Amino acid sequence: MIVSRHHDIDMGGPRWLTVVSPDDPAGVTFTQAPTTMGPITTAVLDDTVGNLIQLIHRDG
DSSP states (O other): OOOEEEEEEEOSSSEEEEEEBTTBTTOOEEEEEEEEETTEEEEEEEOSSSOEEEEEEEOO
8 A cells, every 4th residue: 555644743752643545635534524513513534444433522
């Protein structure tokens, strides 16, 4: 598999590294746009390899 470096962030020792396919540099597709539901906001994304990932943020 061929990947391209997307982010390379120095965390003061360890590094935060993300990679993407050169054919699809966006990396993910949102299947549910950010949606506010009372005190939380949720979003669901497809990571392009078959995983659906739900993000939840507590507002305030």
